Amino acid sequence: MLRSILAAVLAVSLAGAAAAQEHADHSTPQPPRQKWSFAGPFGKYDRAQIQRGFQVYKEVCSTCHGLNLLSFRHLSGLGYSDAQVTQIASDWLFKVQDGPNDQGEMFERAARPADRFPQPWPNENAARVRYNAVPPDMSVIAKARTYERGLPWFIIDIFTQFQEQGVDYITALMTGYEDKPPAGVTLPQGLMYNKYFPGGAIAMPSPLTDGRVTYSDGSPQTVAQYSKDVSAFLMWAAEPHMETRKRIGFQVMVFLIIFAGLMYFTKKRVWSAVH
Amino acid sequence: MSGHETYQPQNAFMKWMERRLPIAGLIYSSFIVYPTPRNLNYWWTFGGILTFMLAVQIVTGIVLAMHYTPHVDFAFNSVELIMRDVNYGWLLRYVHANGAAMFFLAAYIHMFRGMYYGSYKEPREILWILGVILLLLMIATGFMGYVLPWGQMSFWAATVITNLFSAIPGVGEAIVTWLWGGYAVGNPTLQRFYSLHYLLPFVIAGVVVLHIWALHVVGQNNPTGIDPKSERDTVSFTPYATIKDAFMLVCFCIVYAWFVFYMPNYLGHADNYIPANPAVTPMHIVPEWYYLPFYAILRAIPNKLMGVAALGASIAILAFLPWLDTSRVRSANYRPLYKQVFWIFVAVCIGLGWLGAKPAEGGYVIAARILTFYYFFHFLVILPVLGWVERTKPLPNSISESILTPARSGSGTGTVT
Incomplete structure (x- = not known):
């Protein structure tokens, strides 16, 4: 038994799955490149956009997808005040399991800023029964999804700092649903067709429709806009310190380049004695 | 040029110290007056860079270990906690994770330099073999470190690599079970990998000491591959080699910082941001x-x-x-x-x-x-x-002839004695 599992693991991992992926890749189109305010060395999150994205998450995604690596207090990074964060937490659709209380009983209460986002379902099996699959947690999903760039792009990306594959993919996925799968593709029972999903068969029905979320800032209430906004929010959720990172990065770069210049001239001076 | 003179303690305390533990003298003779060939090019600066990388990995690793939890249920989340809630935790983790890649980059350049200039030849065989041992230790350490975040790639890399031992006829299966501490990659595996990942860098540090010791016995090779014959062929380690090493180290840090601050996940795999799941095999398992x-x-x-x-x-x-x-x-x-x-x-x-x-x-x-x-x-x-x-x-x-001949024409035979 063990032997056969191990053999299967190796066989699958080393050859089979790789080959399957290769076939899936050929039929899956590359997500279109989007423009992101946070791309590049000086990129910053667009606070209005990530707040809209959070609204989309709250009103659409959060019924199935958890955000369990984040606490409500983290939302201050979106630009919300402490009072707003407290309000969002206490109004949250799901309550927090707490306890035991003095009577030794578990109880439910409204969330507080210090709480993690509550799970939308009690356990994975329950989710599978309810949704036909386990909806992945969204905390780091913008970094957990990608697509293959291929030669020579993966080398060029080092210099252009392109690393928005994850958000491009999520945006594409939101808009990649098609009513009928292409000829030759048969969908398993209960699955949808999405051309950007590897393999094409996805358990999640198209989550967004035009006008589903009401924006207060006058942004277009379209699937295209929702998709971009929620992707930007998920990038923030996955990488909340990105702005600090890039800001410090610039300071470090300036320092290192000046330092390298000084070292170069010092080196020249020192060596001039022996040359 | 300072030549090979020995350390002369100046004040009373250093004189007292030097008679009991001549560590200042050791540093002086190894890193100050130590003669290094005067024709070393920038490919010779990667030894210093590697020492720096080892120090960076150990320092960041020790701090990360203060926040990390080596348990299958908590490892992934504790890494994310470091990324989100520990002050500059994201910096520590990205410096450490990209540091591993930079460490290997420097090691490979260092090795290729040794191959190009024949630095492994007599009398540097032991020096070279110690380097191969260091490479092996680095491979083991890096692999076990990669398992610690307990993402999908961590888990499946651990599964694939430990399974390699099952190929050994007869005892293979038993060895794999012994490595795992169970019948599958699980919590005992993660905990022992954590323990060893903490231990091995200090073993590496020990072998680095031997590597440098062996280097200082036989002396550095150089681009001509011929031995220094006189004082004219060498310069003292400080300031000549130190300033050159330091300049290149700063340049190397620019590349390193580029990845840490601007592309911290470029060298990693997206699947490792998915928590380990023994029931789902990733489509590609790539180290x-x-x-x-x-x-x-x-x-x-x-x-x-x-x-x-x-x-x-x-x-x-x-x-x-x-x-x-x-x-x-x-x-x-x-x-x-x-x-x-x-x-x-x-x-x-x-x-x-x-x-x-x-x-x-x-x-x-x-x-x-x-x-x-x-x-x-x-x-x-x-x-x-x-x-x-x-x-x-x-x-x-001679080395000095190889440098000076093109400039001074006609000095055909060795004028250096």
């Missing part, structure tokens, strides 16, 4: 880039045992390089054929690395087999034969 050439060799061979043997041999063969290369001329600068063979070998290693990231199917497998064959052919046939048949260029009489 980190620095293992890809070895991974390609492993997969190129259809028989599992032979694949594992080839993987082991591809590293072990490096230890025999001093005897496989039969040429008595060290530097490729005076070996026209070897120079070409060297660059072909570099290309083959890069090619194997590219193939290691590709699925093991169709043309990729054929290409990987050809390159794997060439990898061993290079060591086992080309290098021994080349040493006998190659007509090498005449060597300069």
